[in-house]
Amino acid sequence: MKEKANHPVRTSEKTLALIETLDTADGFRLTELDERLEMSKSGIHNHLSTLREHGYVEKNGDEYSLSLKFLSLGGHVRSRSPLYRHGRSKIDQLASDTGMLANLATEEGGRAVYLYQSRGSYAVSLDTHVGYRLRLHNIGIGKAILAHLSRERVEAIIDEWGLPKATENTITEREELFAELQQIRERGYATDNEERTEGLTCIGAPVQLDGEILGAISISAPTKRLGNAGFDDDITAEVESTAHELALDIKYAEE
Known part of the structure; x- marks a missing residue:
């Protein structure tokens, strides 16, 4: 922190x-x-x-x-991240395959930092952008990260950033969040069902390497297109497999 x-x-x-x-x-x-x-x-x-x-x-x-000198500095910092270097093509492919907005993020200072985004053919326009920072508790990509941090670390993040309510679906109780994080670990992916933005649903999956959480990926789409379909198995599987492939690419390319 x-x-x-x-x-x-x-x-x-x-x-x-x-x-x-x-x-x-x-x-x-x-x-x-x-x-x-x-x-x-x-x-x-x-x-x-x-x-x-x-x-x-x-x-x-x-x-x-x-x-634009800040862009030069930020771009240099981002380029040193294996998650970004190996993740760009994966995120582009995910966006192309699903047609949705695909995201890549890591955690820094207890918040999600967006490293890369790619737009599919019917991707929505959101307020997020590269470099944008968000609390972790009410976004799919953030909960995918939280689920693979230690309880002590999650507690510290909550102590610093809280669990503020953004919509009627936002989790604002600590133990309710920990119960959800357990479910995410069991099923392998996280969801954000209009928890930060009304009308928007996200599916996120962690990028892990040898037990370490490097970041996460997600797709975002209008609830009517994604959420009401019950988180289609093919879509969730594609998000999960993309995250797993990215972890393997980092593992063997960086050795």
Whole structure:
């Protein structure tokens, strides 16, 4: 989980707060940043000037925004992940075979981080994207990961991120979640039946290597197309087999 800095550097914290604020929109005027941040206008301007000098912030007219340099950094980090390197083609194939939105994610800091997505012929448009972070308890890909973490780790994740309610179907009780995670381990796949988004259903399966959970894959589709069909055996089997094939690819390619 998140570790507290022994001696936090206030200047760094201010820079990070500025970056995270800039990440919430396409552009901000200085006055808008002044309203959102606990910093003086001159301090904000100094931080922006430094970030611009090093290529991390762009200024268009009177608006500031993050630059594509962050894409370069994030892309480099992602490319070091065997899960991503070997998973892209698998996710593309899964999306093509099912026609749905296929996802690849790992866990970091107690949340799911999307590494890759691929759209099938009738994939839905969602708010998720590469790099997006979500709580684990109410998404199929997240529950597939949680089911293969130790109880102590899951407890710690719940302590930090809670079990907030997103829809009427969201699991918000700790023991109910642990009971579901047991079922996921027994059947081999996880489901999200409108637990984060009304009208959306997901099927997720873990990617495990020698007992270690590396991440998970999932497909997402409107409930009327996927959920009401009772989680078709052919579809769940394809998700599970794709996850298993990905684990084998990583195992033998990385040896």
